[in-house]
Amino acid sequence: MPGSEMILEVKNLSKVYDKEVINIGQLSFRxxxxxxxxxxxxxxxxxxxxxxxxxxxxxxxxxxxxxxxVFMNGRGAGLPVLQKMTMVFQKPLxxxxxxxxxxxxxxxxxxxxxxxxxxxxxxLLKKVGLNEFAGRLxxxxxxxxAQRVALxxxxxxxxxxxxxxxxxxxxxxxxxxxxxRLILDLNRDTDMxxxxxxxxxxxxxxxxxxxxxxxxxxxxxxxxxxxxFTSPEDPRTRAFVEGRMIF
Amino acid sequence: MSLLxxxxxxxxxxxxxxxxxxxxxxxxxxxxxxxxxLFATLAGVPLGTYLGLKPAERTRFAGKLLYTLMGLPPVVxxxxxxxxxxxxxxxxxxxLLWTPAAMIIAxxxxxxxxxxxxxxxGIRGSGKEVQETARTLGAGKLLTAWTVVRxxxxxxxxxVVTGLGRVIAEVGAVMIVGGxxxxxxxxxxxxxxxxxxxxxxxxxxxxxxxxLVISFAINSLLYHFQGGGKDNAW
Numbered sequence: 099m100p101g102s103e104m105i106l107e108v109k110n111l112s113k114v115y116d117k118e119v120i121n122i123g124q125l126s127f128r129x130x131x132x133x134x135x136x137x138x139x140x141x142x143x144x145x146x147x148x149x150x151x152x153x154x155x156x157x158x159x160x161x162x163x164x165x166x167x168v169f170m171n172g173r174g175a176g177l178p179v180l181q182k183m184t185m186v187f188q189k190p191l192x193x194x195x196x197x198x199x200x201x202x203x204x205x206x207x208x209x210x211x212x213x214x215x216x217x218x219x220x221x222l223l224k225k226v227g228l229n230e231f232a233g234r235l236x237x238x239x240x241x242x243x244a245q246r247v248a249l250x251x252x253x254x255x256x257x258x259x260x261x262x263x264x265x266x267x268x269x270x271x272x273x274x275x276x277x278x279r280l281i282l283d284l285n286r287d288t289d290m291x292x293x294x295x296x297x298x299x300x301x302x303x304x305x306x307x308x309x310x311x312x313x314x315x316x317x318x319x320x321x322x323x324x325x326x327f328t329s330p331e332d333p334r335t336r337a338f339v340e341g342r343m344i345f
Numbered sequence: 346m347s348l349l350x351x352x353x354x355x356x357x358x359x360x361x362x363x364x365x366x367x368x369x370x371x372x373x374x375x376x377x378x379x380x381x382x383l384f385a386t387l388a389g390v391p392l393g394t395y396l397g398l399k400p401a402e403r404t405r406f407a408g409k410l411l412y413t414l415m416g417l418p419p420v421v422x423x424x425x426x427x428x429x430x431x432x433x434x435x436x437x438x439x440x441l442l443w444t445p446a447a448m449i450i451a452x453x454x455x456x457x458x459x460x461x462x463x464x465x466x467g468i469r470g471s472g473k474e475v476q477e478t479a480r481t482l483g484a485g486k487l488l489t490a491w492t493v494v495r496x497x498x499x500x501x502x503x504x505v506v507t508g509l510g511r512v513i514a515e516v517g518a519v520m521i522v523g524g525x526x527x528x529x530x531x532x533x534x535x536x537x538x539x540x541x542x543x544x545x546x547x548x549x550x551x552x553x554x555x556x557l558v559i560s561f562a563i564n565s566l567l568y569h570f571q572g573g574g575k576d577n578a579w
Contacts, residue, residue, distance in 0.1 A: 183481075207485070
């Protein structure tokens with residue numbers, strides 16, 4: 099049942115570069131929910147996403163995926179776990195090949211059959227409104243189109259966990275609306291867990307069901323979106339959601 | 346000046362009549378340099394990719410070494426391999442001196458740093474981003490590596506072309522380890538040196554022209570595969 103199963107949990111997670119940038123005691127994400135990670139610039143939002151997607155190794159801490167420890171005592175996750183999650187970057191990198199080849203990449207990596215790949219790619223191209231762009235070289239697309247392809251490529255293999263790092267930053271309003279609708283459709287039609295970093299507090303109020311407020315690498319407050327925006331407990335959360343704290 | 350024109354005219358005649366002596370030299374040149382570049386590509390592209398994906402501060406020494414070796418004078422490479430392959434040398438027992446194999450090895454040593462170094466530079470540009478994207482899409486190590494190479498193909502083609510240009514035009518290394526033996530180890534560059542010394546300018550110019558034409562043909566072919574440098578190629 100969506101919302102009951104724990105998909106990802108982190109415990110005592112820290113990351114130290116020159117100084118400590120992440121220090122999170124405990125945080126968990128349930129199946130089928132959309133989580134928004136908000137916070138001022140430099141709060142560690144993107145770093146946190148990179149840590150839970152194993153693009154960087156945490157300095158300390160444990161990560162559990164569906165209750166199983168997948169990062170413990172400095173040892174990282176294997177390919178089977180990595181294949182159940184994916185991430186869309188703020189500036190997506192599309193491969194120098196066609197749009198459909200880009201979308202098919204993750205499916206091919208998982209050994210899907212040719213017919214299944216073709217069917218999924220066609221469905222997704224329609225969903226993101228790019229069915230006429232199938233054969234076009236992906237690197238010639240505009241920013242909004244590229245982000246739609248990146249999103250289609252990420253969800254093609256139906257990951258259990260979708261991480262979005264500022265997916266609509268620098269996009270025009272019509273593309274923002276389209277991508278937000280795609281995220282909401284995904285949430286309605288699948289039981290994917292979506293964790294979305296955003297600096298846009300309006301978007302954070304529109305899309306996620308739960309919000310996590312990060313400040314200086316620490317979780318200040320978490321809760322249902324409406325509660326976080328109407329009656330936050332911490333004064334720093336209040337200052338941020340009221341637009342009084344940006345940096 | 347007339348000597349040059351006469352040489353060029355004679356050269357065309359030699360090329361058009363496919364002069365057997367010249368053709369034999371041209372074919373051996375292509376074999377030696379082609380094999381050297383092939384092996385240098387097979388070793389240099391993975392090496393350059395590996396180094397390019399590592400943080401620059403962790404590959405500082407390897408980077409400096411590659412840059413230094415990129416400028417290695419062919420005569421120095423020839424000398425080193427001569428000493429290794431000579432009868433008194435540690436590899437003398439292999440009997441490679443004065444053989445095309447020794448020439449391939451010497452040219453391999455000249456091309457490898459160029460191909461590895463230029464691949465490393467090309468990969469460093471966007472390789473990390475490609476690697477991360479491939480990983481987030483569930484690619485295993487092999488597919489990730491292949492994706493990085495594929496996405497950096499223009500830089501890698503450039504590296505291979507530069508490597509080929511370096512070895513096909515060099516004379517020092519092949520002269521020292523090959524010995525310029527007629528019918529066995531005489532290649533275009535060593536033959537040009539010899540024929541110029543003997544005053545056979547038409548053959549020297551003919552070989553020079555053949556060298557240019559071959560170089561142009563190979564580079565044109567590679568440029569075509571590269572899509573004429575356009576981003577939408579392949």
